[in-house]
Amino acid sequence: MSASRTIICLLRNDLRLHDNELLHWAQRNAEYIVPLYCFDPRHYVGTYHFNLPKTGPFRLRFLLESVKDLRNTLVNKGSNLVVRRGKPETVIAELIKQLGSVSGVAFQEEVTAEELNVEKKVREVCAKLNVKVHTCWGSTLFHRDDLPFHHSSSLPDVYTQFRKAVETQSRVRPLLQTPEKLNPLPVGLEEGSVPTAEDLEQTEAVTDPRSAFPCSGGETHALARLKHYFWDTDLVATYKETRNGLIGVDYSTKFAPWLAMGCISPRYIYHQIKQYETERTANQSTYWVIFELLWRDYFRFVALKYGNRMFHVKGLQEKSVPWKRDMKLFDAWKEGRTGVPFVDANMRELAMTGFMSNRGRQNVASFLTKDLCLDWRMGAEWFEYLLIDYDVCSNYGNWLYSAGIGNDPRENRKFNMIKQGLDYDSNGDYVRQWLPELQTIRGADVHTPWILSSAALSHAQVSLGDTYPTPVIVAPEWSRHFNKKPGGGGPSQRGKKGPSHTPKQHRDRGIDFYFSRSKNL
Numbered sequence: 001m002s003a004s005r006t007i008i009c010l011l012r013n014d015l016r017l018h019d020n021e022l023l024h025w026a027q028r029n030a031e032y033i034v035p036l037y038c039f040d041p042r043h044y045v046g047t048y049h050f051n052l053p054k055t056g057p058f059r060l061r062f063l064l065e066s067v068k069d070l071r072n073t074l075v076n077k078g079s080n081l082v083v084r085r086g087k088p089e090t091v092i093a094e095l096i097k098q099l100g101s102v103s104g105v106a107f108q109e110e111v112t113a114e115e116l117n118v119e120k121k122v123r124e125v126c127a128k129l130n131v132k133v134h135t136c137w138g139s140t141l142f143h144r145d146d147l148p149f150h151h152s153s154s155l156p157d158v159y160t161q162f163r164k165a166v167e168t169q170s171r172v173r174p175l176l177q178t179p180e181k182l183n184p185l186p187v188g189l190e191e192g193s194v195p196t197a198e199d200l201e202q203t204e205a206v207t208d209p210r211s212a213f214p215c216s217g218g219e220t221h222a223l224a225r226l227k228h229y230f231w232d233t234d235l236v237a238t239y240k241e242t243r244n245g246l247i248g249v250d251y252s253t254k255f256a257p258w259l260a261m262g263c264i265s266p267r268y269i270y271h272q273i274k275q276y277e278t279e280r281t282a283n284q285s286t287y288w289v290i291f292e293l294l295w296r297d298y299f300r301f302v303a304l305k306y307g308n309r310m311f312h313v314k315g316l317q318e319k320s321v322p323w324k325r326d327m328k329l330f331d332a333w334k335e336g337r338t339g340v341p342f343v344d345a346n347m348r349e350l351a352m353t354g355f356m357s358n359r360g361r362q363n364v365a366s367f368l369t370k371d372l373c374l375d376w377r378m379g380a381e382w383f384e385y386l387l388i389d390y391d392v393c394s395n396y397g398n399w400l401y402s403a404g405i406g407n408d409p410r411e412n413r414k415f416n417m418i419k420q421g422l423d424y425d426s427n428g429d430y431v432r433q434w435l436p437e438l439q440t441i442r443g444a445d446v447h448t449p450w451i452l453s454s455a456a457l458s459h460a461q462v463s464l465g466d467t468y469p470t471p472v473i474v475a476p477e478w479s480r481h482f483n484k485k486p487g488g489g490g491p492s493q494r495g496k497k498g499p500s501h502t503p504k505q506h507r508d509r510g511i512d513f514y515f516s517r518s519k520n521l
């Protein structure tokens with residue numbers, strides 16, 4: 001077996017060939033490259049506090065598709081993806097021994113405890129076996145080394161300050177060139193088969209035709225999605241007006257699942273936006289995709305700054321909140337049986353598809369933490385289990401933010417479930433899509449079945465407490481919106497926000513808009 005100048009590239013959340021720092025580096029430094037993916041058993045245990053399955057069926061399916069897709073891509077480039085079941089540190093030790101003379105092991109750095117623990121163990125194994133370790137930074141739009149802060153501890157605690165600093169003082173790096181051919185595997189190395197969900201003792205995902213994310217995993221599908229959203233349909237040019245939608249695939253980019261597994265590079269998205277802005281149009285919407293990608297960057301750098309505080313009950317602010325751990329309420333929330341239709345519809349969508357819109361996520365997180373007053377980590381772990389796009393930093397960062405113990409500078413923010421339902425699902429179509437038992441209630445009345453007269457309920461054949469639950473809570477402020485005509489602040493109205501602005505103006509307007517949107521929730 002030939003193994004001179006062989007480098008093992010441990011791939012984790014970087015399942016792509018394009019703009020892949022690791023493979024790019026290995027291509028220049030090795031004669032033989034072993035691109036390796038390990039199905040780590042630690043990803044298939046229970047979550048830390050509430051022992052929910054750590055990887056749910058929708059994400060697992062997406063992962064398996066992504067691994068297969070990367071294998072196909074690598075085979076077409078003269079290489080292959082080596083797949084193993086086992087802990088990376090064990091698999092790598094075995095490979096080093098099997099191959100004889102591995103010159104290096106490389107991986108992309110992660111930032112959170114469980115991933116850092118894997119890195120530590122891989123380093124220990126390599127040190128014992130006298131093999132060098134090379135690491136690189138990836139995953140963010142702005143490279144960690146290009147941030148305008150001397151140290152991660154000086155990262156601002158307010159997103160806007162971070163955003164303005166990187167926008168004015170940093171630059172997104174150019175894309176790395178995708179190799180025409182990749183240096184081969186060492187001769188005789190078995191590539192290994194991609195397991196099934198069953199092999200991993202996990203549940204198969206069941207496809208729901210209503211899914212807002214009916215897409216497959218893998219770089220090929222990620223690049224096709226971008227082509228569709230940017231170049232084939234120009235949807236990116238109206239993103240800011242549609243991004244708060246709830247139904248269908250195209251109201252937002254849906255890049256998140258591919259970004260989470262690294263099937264698409266955020267730099268690639270950025271440079272495609274720049275090209276789109278040059279060739280087609282530049283407006284608030286095209287900028288806004290970058291604005292949102294910067295949130296993703298921000299939470300990753302927040303994790304670098306705060307370490308395990310990201311997971312602690314008191315959050316980044318070290319704030320004691322008397323969270324409850326009422327399992328009955330938690331079950332009602334998880335299963336979409338709280339009796340608050342807008343919450344239930346979103347929670348059922350998540351459970352049945354592994355996806356929920358950003359609007360939905362903000363609402364159900366606010367409901368769990370501010371209305372039910374449940375421990376925010378219950379919600380975070382439920383999302384960790386189910387989301388296809390679960391990303392440790394974006395998930396825990398957003399949950400902390402929603403719970404009021406993270407990076408939100410404003411105090412006591414709370415979403416009003418009824419107002420939100422009326423604003424963003426003004427005719428109740430979204431609620432009816434996910435709550436078949438309320439299908440016969442017409443229009444916006446579906447948001448508040450408990451205030452309907454018994455005649456109206458019986459006409460709709462809805463029996464509260466029987467076919468649909470009575471609400472577990474009715475917050476006092478909701479009553480202001482009972483019987484109100486819908487409309488006002490919904491997404492379609494936002495679309496009529498005025499024409500073009502200079503880039504500077506539209507950025508500032510964008511921020512004002514972002515915050516005004518948040519004040520009266």
Ligand SMILES: Cc1cc2nc3c(=O)[nH]c(=O)nc-3n(C[C@H](O)[C@H](O)[C@H](O)COP(=O)(O)OP(=O)(O)OC[C@H]3O[C@@H](n4cnc5c(N)ncnc54)[C@H](O)[C@@H]3O)c2cc1C
Pocket residue numbers: 243252253254255256257259260289292293294295296297299356357358359361362365383387389390391392394395396398399402
């Ligand atoms: C409680 C809660 C938990 C969340 N958990 C996750 C998670 O685990 N993984 C995840 O990727 N996103 C998470 N988000 C952020 C956001 O809801 C999703 O990124 C978005 O809904 C995915 O759909 P999209 O790709 O169509 O987004 P788009 O609206 O098209 O946005 C484009 C991209 O910007 C990034 N982005 C947008 N909003 C945010 C945000 N608030 N924080 C970080 N990045 C953002 C994503 O990478 C997204 O793909 C969470 C939000 C909340 C409120």
Ligand SMILES: Nc1ncnc2c1ncn2[C@@H]1O[C@H](COP(=O)(O)OP(=O)(O)OP(=O)(O)O)[C@@H](O)[C@H]1O
Pocket residue numbers: 048049112113114115308311312313392
């Ligand atoms: N990648 C990850 N995904 C999810 N959770 C993670 C990840 N990495 C670390 N954690 C969480 O970080 C925490 C580990 O931090 P730490 O060692 O400070 O915990 P701890 O002191 O045991 O926590 P606690 O204060 O809750 O008892 C755990 O809650 C763990 O679930």
